[in-house]
Amino acid sequence: MSGPLDRSFFARDPVVVAPELLGCIVTANGVSVRLTEVEAYREDDPASHSFRGPTKRTAVMFGPAGFLYVYFTYGMHYCANLVCGEDGAGAAVLLRAGEVVEGEALARARRGERVPDRDLARGPARLAQAMGWDRSDDGRDMVGAVRAGAPTASVAGPRTGIMKAADTAWRFAIPGDRFVSPYKRHPKAPGAG
DNA sequence: TCTAAGATGACCT
DNA sequence: GGTCATCTTAGAC
Numbered sequence: 001m002s003g004p005l006d007r008s009f010f011a012r013d014p015v016v017v018a019p020e021l022l023g024c025i026v027t028a029n030g031v032s033v034r035l036t037e038v039e040a041y042r043e044d045d046p047a048s049h050s051f052r053g054p055t056k057r058t059a060v061m062f063g064p065a066g067f068l069y070v071y072f073t074y075g076m077h078y079c080a081n082l083v084c085g086e087d088g089a090g091a092a093v094l095l096r097a098g099e100v101v102e103g104e105a106l107a108r109a110r111r112g113e114r115v116p117d118r119d120l121a122r123g124p125a126r127l128a129q130a131m132g133w134d135r136s137d138d139g140r141d142m143v144g145a146v147r148a149g150a151p152t153a154s155v156a157g158p159r160t161g162i163m164k165a166a167d168t169a170w171r172f173a174i175p176g177d178r179f180v181s182p183y184k185r186h187p188k189a190p191g192a193g
Numbered sequence: 194t195c196t197a198a199g200a201t202g203a204c205c206t
Numbered sequence: 207g208g209t210c211a212t213c214t215t216a217g218a219c
């Protein structure tokens with residue numbers, strides 16, 4: 001299968017959408033990446049920004065599916081999500097890693113000349129930077145910018161970089177792909193020590 | 194108004 | 207494999 005995904009694809013449970021996004025091609029600002037790793041977030045998930053209900057920042061997450069939710073974290077990084085679920089569900093899929101398949105020169109210009117190919121979009125903040133995304137892209141309609149790629153296998157695993165619900169297996173990756181980010185548990189997560 | 198925590202990445206050893 | 211940089215957001219008072 002191939003061709004752009006329509007809004008109904010995203011308007012489902014993010015836990016269902018996430019694994020199906022693996023291998024899909026996302027295009028924005030002159031760069032295309034093939035998704036290798038994603039993570040599902042829902043309103044009933046303590047680790048989700050939408051857990052406490054809508055706020056000014058998370059307003060996009062509570063809107064219709066297929067839009068881009070970009071937020072700023074750790075004082076220096078952007079992360080990008082695709083809003084999923086029904087309108088008002090407060091659900092999204094975090095784009096964690098991917099392989100740049102188009103516009104590599106542009107991605108490298110944004111990321112730095114000395115960055116190796118495999119690190120161009122391996123990581124949520126790296127991917128957002130390679131795509132040229134920042135908060136001005138928050139709320140952007142991504143329907144038409146995501147197209148299905150070759151079907152791929154997926155593996156679910158524990159989530160990284162967060163404390164709450166760190167063992168919820170809502171992180172999906174393409175097994176064995178070199179563009180998947182390394183597993184790294186949050187330093188303060190229970191069981192980390 | 195103040196405080197604590199955070200869906201991370203770069204660099205050094 | 208470990209340490210540090212850096213600032214926004216949200217919640218408490």
